[in-house]
Amino acid sequence: MRKYYIKTFWCEMNKADSEKVNMILLQSGMMKTNDWKDADLVIYNTCSVRQKWEDRVFGMSEEIRRENAKRKELGETRYILTWITWCMVRKTGLNKMYLEEDTIRKKAKKIEYIKDSSWIFNNDDKLFPRLPPLDFTLRIEEVKYLPFILTHIYWEKIWSDDKFDDYLKSKQLRENPASASVIVQTGCDNYCTFCIVPYTRGREISRPHADIISEAKELVANGTKEISLVGQNVNSYGKQSNIKLWNEEKSTWNEWIWKSPFGQLLSELDTIEWLDRIRFTSSNPHDMTADILDSHFDLKSTCNYLHFALQSWDSIMLKKMNRRHNYELFRDMVHELRAKDPLFSISTDIIVGYSWETEEMFQNTVKAFKECEFDFAFIARYSVRQGTIASKAFPDDVPDEVKAERWHILNKILLENVTKRNTLMLWRIEEVMISGQKDDYFFWRTRNFKEVFFKDQTNSIKTWDIVSVKITELDRYVLRWELQY
Ligand code: SF4
Numbered sequence: 001m002r003k004y005y006i007k008t009f010w011c012e013m014n015k016a017d018s019e020k021v022n023m024i025l026l027q028s029g030m031m032k033t034n035d036w037k038d039a040d041l042v043i044y045n046t047c048s049v050r051q052k053w054e055d056r057v058f059g060m061s062e063e064i065r066r067e068n069a070k071r072k073e074l075g076e077t078r079y080i081l082t083w084i085t086w087c088m089v090r091k092t093g094l095n096k097m098y099l100e101e102d103t104i105r106k107k108a109k110k111i112e113y114i115k116d117s118s119w120i121f122n123n124d125d126k127l128f129p130r131l132p133p134l135d136f137t138l139r140i141e142e143v144k145y146l147p148f149i150l151t152h153i154y155w156e157k158i159w160s161d162d163k164f165d166d167y168l169k170s171k172q173l174r175e176n177p178a179s180a181s182v183i184v185q186t187g188c189d190n191y192c193t194f195c196i197v198p199y200t201r202g203r204e205i206s207r208p209h210a211d212i213i214s215e216a217k218e219l220v221a222n223g224t225k226e227i228s229l230v231g232q233n234v235n236s237y238g239k240q241s242n243i244k245l246w247n248e249e250k251s252t253w254n255e256w257i258w259k260s261p262f263g264q265l266l267s268e269l270d271t272i273e274w275l276d277r278i279r280f281t282s283s284n285p286h287d288m289t290a291d292i293l294d295s296h297f298d299l300k301s302t303c304n305y306l307h308f309a310l311q312s313w314d315s316i317m318l319k320k321m322n323r324r325h326n327y328e329l330f331r332d333m334v335h336e337l338r339a340k341d342p343l344f345s346i347s348t349d350i351i352v353g354y355s356w357e358t359e360e361m362f363q364n365t366v367k368a369f370k371e372c373e374f375d376f377a378f379i380a381r382y383s384v385r386q387g388t389i390a391s392k393a394f395p396d397d398v399p400d401e402v403k404a405e406r407w408h409i410l411n412k413i414l415l416e417n418v419t420k421r422n423t424l425m426l427w428r429i430e431e432v433m434i435s436g437q438k439d440d441y442f443f444w445r446t447r448n449f450k451e452v453f454f455k456d457q458t459n460s461i462k463t464w465d466i467v468s469v470k471i472t473e474l475d476r477y478v479l480r481w482e483l484q485y
Contacts, residue, residue, distance in 0.1 A: 001029065001030065001031050002029070002030045002031070002040040002041065002154075003030065003031045003032070003033040003038055003039045003040055003041075004025050004030050004031075004032060004033070004039055004040065004041040004042070004043060005032075005033050005034070005035065005036040005038070005039035005041070005042050005043070006018050006021060006022070006032070006042075006043040006045060007036075007042070007043070007044050007045065007060070008045040009044070009045060009046055009047035009053045009056075009057075009086075010047035010049060010050075010053065011047065011049075012181055012228060012230045012281055013183070013186075013230050013231065013232065014045050014047060014086055015181060016172055016181040016182075016183050016230050017045060017085075017086065017140045017143075017183075018043075018045050019172030019173055019174055019175065019181075020140075020143060020167075020170050020171070020172050020173075021043060021045070021085075021143065021146070022172070022173040022175075023170065023171050023172055023173035024143060024146055024147070024170065025041075025146075026173060028146075028147050028150070028158050029158070036060075036064070036080070037067060037080075039080060040078065040080065040081060041080070041081045041082075041083060041150075042060075042064060042080055042081070042082050042083070043082075043083045043084075043085065044057050044060070044061075044082070044083070044084045044085070044088075045085055045086050045140075046084055046085065046086045046087050046088040046089070047086065047087050048087035048088055048196045048200070048385055049087075049196075049380070049385075050380065050383070051383045051385075054088060057084065057088065058130075058131065061082055061131050061133055061134065062133075064080050064082055064133055065132070065133040067080060068080055068133065081135040081136075081153065082131075082133055082134050082135050083134075083135060083136050083137070083138060084127060084131075084134060084137050084138075085137070085138050085139065085140050085143075086140050086200065087196060087197070087200045088127060088200075089125060089127065089137045089138070089139055089200070090108045090110060090111055090112060090125055090126065090139075090199075090200070091108035091111070091112040091114075091122070091124050091125045091137065091139070092114045092119075092120060092125075092136075092137055092138045092139050092142045092145060093108075093120060093121075093122040093123050093124055093125050093128070093136065093137055094120060094121065094122070094123060094135070094136045094149065094152070094153075095123060095128060095134060095135050095136060096123045096128070098135070098136075098152060098153060099121055099122075099123060100121070105123060105124055105128075105129075106122070106124045107124060107126055108124040108125055108126065110199055110387075111139070111199055111200065111202055112124070113139075113142070113202075114139075114142050114145065117145055117148045120145060120148065120149060120152075125137045135153065136149055136153070139200075140167065141167045141186070141201070141202070142167075143167055143170060144166075144167070144170070167186070168183065168186065168205070168207045168211070169211065176435060176436075177222065177223055177224060177464070178223060178224060178225050178226065178433065178435065178463075178464035179224070179225070179226040179227075179228070179433065179435055179444075180219050180224045180226070180227055180228070181227075181228045181229075181230045182212060182215055182216060182219070182227055182228070182229055182230070183207060183230055183231060184206065184207055184212055184229045184230065184231050184234055184237050184262075184265065184280075185204060185205065185206045185207060185231030185232065185233065185234055185236075185237045186201055186204070186205055186207075186231060186232065187201040187202045187203050187204040187205050187232060188201060188203075188204055188232040188233050189203055189204045189233075189236075190233065190284065190322070190323075190324075191322055191389065192311075192321055192322050192323060193320065193321055193322045193388060193389040193390040193393070193394070194321060194351060194354065194382065194385065194388055194389075194390045195385070195388060196385050196387055196388055197232055199387050199388075201232060204232070204233060204236065204239070206237050206238045206239075206261075209238065209261075209264075209265060209268075212229075212265065212269075213265075213268055213269065216269055216272055216275070217272055220272050220273075220274050220275045223464075224275070225274075225275070225276040225277065225433055225464070225466065226276060226277040226278075226279070226433060227269065227275060227277070227278050227279070228278075228279045228280065228281065229265075229269075229278065229279070229280040229281075230280070230281060231282075232282065233282065233283075233284050233287065234262060234280045234281065234282065234283055235260070235262050235280075235283040235284060235287045235288055235289070235292050236262070236284065236287040237260075237261055237262040237265060238260075238261025238262065238265070239261065239287070259291050260289040260291055260292060262280075262289075262292055263289060263291035263292050263294075263295055266278060266280075266292070266295045266299060266302055267295070267299065269301070270295075270299040270300060270301050270302065272301075275301050276301060276433070276466065277301055277303050277433070277447065278299070278301045278302045278303065279302075279303050279305060279449070281307045282307055282309065283306065283307065283308055284309070284325075285308060285309070285310070285323075285325035285329065285330050285333070286323070286324040286325040288308075288333060293333060293336065293337060296337065296340075296341075296344070297340055297341065303447045303448065303449065304341050304343060304344045304345065304447055304448045305344070305345040305346075305347075305375075305447070305448050305449035306337065306344070306345075306346050306347075307346075307347045307348070308330070308333070308334070308346055308347070308348055309348055309349035310327070310330055310348045310349070310350060310368065310372070311323055311349060311350060311351055312350070312351065312354065312357075312361070312365050313327045313361070313364040313365040313367065313368035314327075314357075314361040314364050314365065315327065316361070317354060317356075317357060317361055320354070320355065320356065320394070321351075321354065322389070327368055330372075331368070331371060331372060334346055334372045342424065343424055343425070343448050344448065345375040345376075345421070345448040345449050345450065346372065346374055346375055347374060347375055347376035347377060347378070347449075348372070348374050348376075348377045348378075349377070349378045349379075349380070350365065350369070350377055350378070350379045350380070350410060351380050351381075351382050352365075352379065352380070352381055352382065352403055352406040352407050352410060353381050353382045353398035353402060353403030353406060353407075354382045354390075354398070355382070355390060355394035355395055355396060355397060355398070356394070356395075356397065357382075357398055362406050365410075366409065366410070366413065369410055369413050369414070369417075370413060370417075373417045373420065373421060374414065374417055375417070375418060375421050375422075375448075375449070375450070376414075376418065376477070377410070377414050379407055379410050379411060379414070381400075381403040381404065381406075381407050382396070382398065382403065383396070384396050415476065415477075418476075418477055419474060422450065422474050422479060423474065425446070425450060425471045425479055426471055426472070426473075426474065427470065427471060427472070428470070428471050429468055429469070429470055430446045430447070430450075430452075430468070430469055430470075430471060430481075431446070431447065431466055431467070431468055431469075432444055432445065432446055432452055432466070432467055432468075432469050432481070433445070433464070433465070433466045434461060434462070434463050434464060434465050434466075434467065435463065435464070436463060437463065438453075440455050441453045441454060441455055442454055442455075442456060442461065442463070446479075450478075450479055451477070451478045451479070452469065452471070452478065452479045452480065452481050453475075453478055453479070453480055453481075454469065454480060454481050454482060469481040469482065470482050
């Protein structure tokens, strides 16, 4: 039986996509391994948000090249194939050794879609000349062609099925059955100037409402307690349709209220019996609506946590980033959430050292950072991502040492904020769903997404149990706790 190894970089969406790949490969008769040297196929589900992750893909591919060369020298016939997908890929295609003719490379720079399987016979993706050991590229939305590609490479029929034909419909084989991610939307229409996603994922597509509800019901019937709705821009889910809903308070069909399609999706999911927790990521501030914010308080299962990307305080900078929110609106939403629930957790993304970021602009972001008291933040030093608008139009003009200094300043404030916010959790009794074990410690999250760790002296709990705990200790970004009986 052939084996595969999959390495997933960064986000929840990538993790959910890797679960789709798991389903297809296992149903195609392959077996998963955690050791890349034991694999026949190594898959990198890549991310271009940080340069270091792209560099790791190059480094790991080089290790595979060396391993294959060693096997060749020893006369072995089993080689490792490499497949790269997601952010780093623009076009599905094959290494030239699998092509019958020496094709003239077109060098796909933007996304190019494959119209049918015959279109796979190209090596246009720019990764091929940079990574000679790469066997094939496959855009994840075209994952239905995976059995066809493997059949062509191995020269033997790899099972396929038309249920994989639609990316959004193909199922995930979940690694974590109690806490499942469900893809609700893919692609992005926002074109933030620093971001590659609209060029790798394409335009926004929302998954049919009925498919999401039925998948969620099936998951819960099989024991899932927590569902994370994932997409690049979940709160613009279904934005093509404005759904009018029955106004229950006024109890008359003459009084319509407007509810966002994502808000409506949350309300329907909330009616699923035994579903304990709903989370969602990522949400864009300019697409946020009052009904989605209210759902955190009005619905029994929506957790008191929100990831909300600010990126910068400065309105000129936000315009340059093509972000359509402004800081005042963002801050008001943060304050509204915390006014209703002081323990409401909010995390954010910030870029320091973006093109033309002055000291004054940065100092304003510092003020915003202090004012919003984020519970967590992903702080990035700007680096040019090839293919983005910024890479073509803006200079990378903030020196590296200034970026580093700004990054350290924000991280220092972050730790102060986290300590202050986490102190509010001390001595509270919280419900935690156990998701995993690291060394001797069990871990997972409170409803407000605080990561907690503990050692079970009694051997009484198992993964996926929901247990009551008393928070007893702060440990930088995480909490430690003891079981309550
Ligand atoms: S909203 Fe902006 S940062 Fe987020 S995926 Fe879309 S383009 Fe990228």
